[in-house]
Amino acid sequence: MNVAILGYGNIGSAVARLFAKNHESIRARSMQTELELKYLLDVRDYPGDEYEQLIIHDFDTILNDESVGIVVETIGGLKYAYPYVLACLKAGKSVVTSNKELVAEKGVELLRAAQEKNVNFLFEASVGGGIPIIRPITQCLAANELDEIAGILNGTTNFILTCMIQDGMRFDDALALAQQNGYAEPDPTADVDGHDACRKICILASLCFGKNVSPALVHTEGIRGITPADVAYAASWGGVIKLLGRAKRTASEDTREQVNVLVGPALVGSRSQLAGVNDVFNAILVRGDAIGDVLFYGRGAGQLPTASAVMADVIDCAKHLHAKRNFGWEESRDGYVADYLDAETALYVRSLAENPKDALAAAEQSFGSLQILSREGAPQGEIAFVTPTGTERMLRAKLDALPLKQESVIRVTDY
Amino acid sequence: MNVAILGYGNIGSAVARLFAKNHESIRARSMQTELELKYLLDVRDYPGDEYEQLIIHDFDTILNDESVGIVVETIGGLKYAYPYVLACLKAGKSVVTSNKELVAEKGVELLRAAQEKNVNFLFEASVGGGIPIIRPITQCLAANELDEIAGILNGTTNFILTCMIQDGMRFDDALALAQQNGYAEPDPTADVDGHDACRKICILASLCFGKNVSPALVHTEGIRGITPADVAYAASWGGVIKLLGRAKRTASEDTREQVNVLVGPALVGSRSQLAGVNDVFNAILVRGDAIGDVLFYGRGAGQLPTASAVMADVIDCAKHLHAKRNFGWEESRDGYVADYLDAETALYVRSLAENPKDALAAAEQSFGSLQILSREGAPQGEIAFVTPTGTERMLRAKLDALPLKQESVIRVTDY
Numbered sequence: 001m002n003v004a005i006l007g008y009g010n011i012g013s014a015v016a017r018l019f020a021k022n023h024e025s026i027r028a029r030s031m032q033t034e035l036e037l038k039y040l041l042d043v044r045d046y047p048g049d050e051y052e053q054l055i056i057h058d059f060d061t062i063l064n065d066e067s068v069g070i071v072v073e074t075i076g077g078l079k080y081a082y083p084y085v086l087a088c089l090k091a092g093k094s095v096v097t098s099n100k101e102l103v104a105e106k107g108v109e110l111l112r113a114a115q116e117k118n119v120n121f122l123f124e125a126s127v128g129g130g131i132p133i134i135r136p137i138t139q140c141l142a143a144n145e146l147d148e149i150a151g152i153l154n155g156t157t158n159f160i161l162t163c164m165i166q167d168g169m170r171f172d173d174a175l176a177l178a179q180q181n182g183y184a185e186p187d188p189t190a191d192v193d194g195h196d197a198c199r200k201i202c203i204l205a206s207l208c209f210g211k212n213v214s215p216a217l218v219h220t221e222g223i224r225g226i227t228p229a230d231v232a233y234a235a236s237w238g239g240v241i242k243l244l245g246r247a248k249r250t251a252s253e254d255t256r257e258q259v260n261v262l263v264g265p266a267l268v269g270s271r272s273q274l275a276g277v278n279d280v281f282n283a284i285l286v287r288g289d290a291i292g293d294v295l296f297y298g299r300g301a302g303q304l305p306t307a308s309a310v311m312a313d314v315i316d317c318a319k320h321l322h323a324k325r326n327f328g329w330e331e332s333r334d335g336y337v338a339d340y341l342d343a344e345t346a347l348y349v350r351s352l353a354e355n356p357k358d359a360l361a362a363a364e365q366s367f368g369s370l371q372i373l374s375r376e377g378a379p380q381g382e383i384a385f386v387t388p389t390g391t392e393r394m395l396r397a398k399l400d401a402l403p404l405k406q407e408s409v410i411r412v413t414d415y
Numbered sequence: 416m417n418v419a420i421l422g423y424g425n426i427g428s429a430v431a432r433l434f435a436k437n438h439e440s441i442r443a444r445s446m447q448t449e450l451e452l453k454y455l456l457d458v459r460d461y462p463g464d465e466y467e468q469l470i471i472h473d474f475d476t477i478l479n480d481e482s483v484g485i486v487v488e489t490i491g492g493l494k495y496a497y498p499y500v501l502a503c504l505k506a507g508k509s510v511v512t513s514n515k516e517l518v519a520e521k522g523v524e525l526l527r528a529a530q531e532k533n534v535n536f537l538f539e540a541s542v543g544g545g546i547p548i549i550r551p552i553t554q555c556l557a558a559n560e561l562d563e564i565a566g567i568l569n570g571t572t573n574f575i576l577t578c579m580i581q582d583g584m585r586f587d588d589a590l591a592l593a594q595q596n597g598y599a600e601p602d603p604t605a606d607v608d609g610h611d612a613c614r615k616i617c618i619l620a621s622l623c624f625g626k627n628v629s630p631a632l633v634h635t636e637g638i639r640g641i642t643p644a645d646v647a648y649a650a651s652w653g654g655v656i657k658l659l660g661r662a663k664r665t666a667s668e669d670t671r672e673q674v675n676v677l678v679g680p681a682l683v684g685s686r687s688q689l690a691g692v693n694d695v696f697n698a699i700l701v702r703g704d705a706i707g708d709v710l711f712y713g714r715g716a717g718q719l720p721t722a723s724a725v726m727a728d729v730i731d732c733a734k735h736l737h738a739k740r741n742f743g744w745e746e747s748r749d750g751y752v753a754d755y756l757d758a759e760t761a762l763y764v765r766s767l768a769e770n771p772k773d774a775l776a777a778a779e780q781s782f783g784s785l786q787i788l789s790r791e792g793a794p795q796g797e798i799a800f801v802t803p804t805g806t807e808r809m810l811r812a813k814l815d816a817l818p819l820k821q822e823s824v825i826r827v828t829d830y
Binding site: 018022026124129130131132135136139140142143144271273275276277278288289290291292293294295296297298299302304305307308309310311312315316 | 433437441539544545546547550551554555557558559686688690691692693703704705706707708709710711712713714717719720722723724725726727730731
């Protein structure tokens with residue numbers, strides 16, 4: 001059985017090296033299926049590289065080579081990855097990918113293509129890096145109804161927030177430090193604005209609940225607006241601010257199943273397992289009817305963890321070459337993803353008021369009761385509080401009617 | 416495909432109910448294999464029970480019924496479970512068990528019997544209750560060398576320690592509360608003396624490193640000796656006391672592979688993910704060369720979580736009826752489990768001295784340097800400190816030579 005890798009970059013080259021390093025044990029674990037790395041597709045040449053002779057530039061060589069049964073896609077993005085992966089699946093080759101954008105945007109179509117040809121489309125590395133999460137979830141699903149998932153899904157933003165929480169840094173400085181350490185890209189948009197976390201929660205929600213959740217439908221907020229003042233108020237409340245991807249199954253009034261899916265900063269109580277997840281680590285919490293809360297924790301990114309997850313999928317492919325893996329999801333109907341404003345939450349609010357005493361009195365009257373927060377060094381006129389629970393739409397309408405200027409509004413969770 | 420359950424107690428009855436509740440989804444997930452519950456073996460009758468008509472008392476009925484392809488063992492202990500499970504495997508039936516004693520004591524023999532008949536012997540529920548851990552570890556293993564595992568593996572002792580840490584309770588009172596809550600047995604020996612955790616770390620060590628680790632060879636300490644004074648000193652050191660099962664691969668001087676396996680209370684720094692695992696929750700940390708640290712967290716016991724893990728195994732059996740699952744372990748040679756006194760560690764010591772000043776001076780001279788700890792309300796003559804790292808044998812020899820009475824000695828970890 002030959003294997004081809006599409007994209008000889010950061011992840012692809014680590015997969016190639018893991019292949020060589022663990023050749024014997026991989027053979028043992030793939031039930032004696034001999035796996036040979038045959039092609040490395042890349043636009044560049046790699047003169048002097050140990051795998052120089054495997055580098056090719058023409059995708060069709062791989063597509064038309066019937067000896068290639070497993071294709072690893074580590075190109076990233078959609079432009080090449082999507083048509084290449086689709087073509088491979090249609091040609092009856094199993095595909096393993098680490099590409100979260102591909103799975104989040106095109107998963108439902110690619111899974112169907114795999115099913116039609118009775119081959120595998122596996123993507124353990126697309127969420128949580130080296131943390132085994134996709135397969136454990138399918139295992140949990142076997143005997144559980146899963147109703148809720150919440151995760152710290154992006155290591156870059158978690159590093160930034162950790163710097164802000166533990167060292168009192170401002171966002172800009174923490175971002176600069178993350179870039180210095182190689183944890184953040186020169187253009188950090190995909191991370192700090194929540195798009196990366198959004199793709200991952202879409203994959204998890206699609207998998208857990210069985211119906212496709214498209215990133216375009218998910219309300220997504222990043223962490224650019226978080227300030228040291230918010231971090232201090234969160235501490236006085238008894239918790240920390242984390243960027244969470246969250247998905248919860250619900251039912252709308254006409255009993256049609258819906259999901260609430262959301263990405264954004266959230267207040268997490270310090271006794272939560274998610275509160276202690278620091279630096280570039282990721283964690284995913286799964287809530288099931290029989291198992292209760294289960295949490296998976298580890299390095300969510302990085303060359304080696306990701307490559308090890310890819311390799312585990314390759315071995316799984318080799319073991320179940322023409323046995324359909326029993327997971328995937330279907331298209332969802334319009335309206336399946338609920339409007340986030342209809343979900344129940346409590347809100348943390350930091351605001352400025354010309355007359356703080358009057359504003360607080362008005363807020364207390366409007367909300368019934370409030371949890372007032374305080375911090376050292378608060379400027380004149382600053383007010384911070386946590387509202388009672390209600391639909392976000394109702395809470396925001398009440399806030400907008402108050403005589404105060406909202407500086408920061410963050411959802412409060414009970415994970 | 417018919418299924419029989421041996422032992423209609425706490426776990427067995429929950430498995431039966433899960434069977435009925437999720438009948439449709441289980442069929443879908445077991446690739447359309449129709450699973451029917453046919454027998455419930457128990458010594459008792461259950462008049463009026465919803466499964467009354469499935470109750471039988473004669474094991475041979477199950478053994479000789481060729482329509483029974485999967486047997487669930489939830490009797491517990493070895494007396495009946497061991498011969499029944501062995502007979503089932505030898506008769507070509509797959510077996511799923513939640514019985515950690517059976518797997519820890521007889522796993523190597525039962526896995527071999529399963530292999531010979533090309534059937535499955537699965538035991539996800541034997542460690543960590545509902546937390547998926549056995550299969551994720553085998554998945555991690557596919558592309559990683561795993562070198563170390565550490566876990567909070569017993570919910571009862573973790574509940575007791577949490578009461579001592581958070582509420583300042585004494586051991587006896589915390590144990591009584593655990594018994595009131597149904598978390599501890601009337602005879603709590605298996606939990607509080609570490610035997611339950613020992614069986615689980617033996618299963619994990621055998622699985623991760625591929626060679627059998629027998630509970631009889633593992634140095635095991637419980638938590639009866641932990642006092643509020645130790646809890647207070649641990650806090651002043653910057654951590655908490657947890658009962659850990661630990662296993663680490665090492666090499667002896669003659670380069671033959673060895674493992675350090677140990678169960679006992681340990682000081683864990685408060686930034687460790689293990690430190691925040693409270694109440695009856697369990698967590699298992701796995702350290703691999705490519706993935707780094709991965710942690711699995713959830714309810715380690717309880718009827719429903721355990722039954723859901725059993726059910727997931729049953730479904731896996733149905734999907735891979737005559738495909739060998741690719742995990743297990745071999746017999747180990749004598750000397751494979753290293754003497755715990757030869758492992759490197761640091762030690763926390765609480766002691767009494769007639770002349771504290773002289774005793775501390777002698778200790779500092781003997782160890783080179785010490786981290787001296789203090790607490791409020793310490794009685795006259797009490798000394799507490801953390802030693803530098805060294806072999807436990809060397810550290811204890813030095814301690815024994817000091818002019819002080821050792822009240823408590825606890826290992827310090829770096830997880």
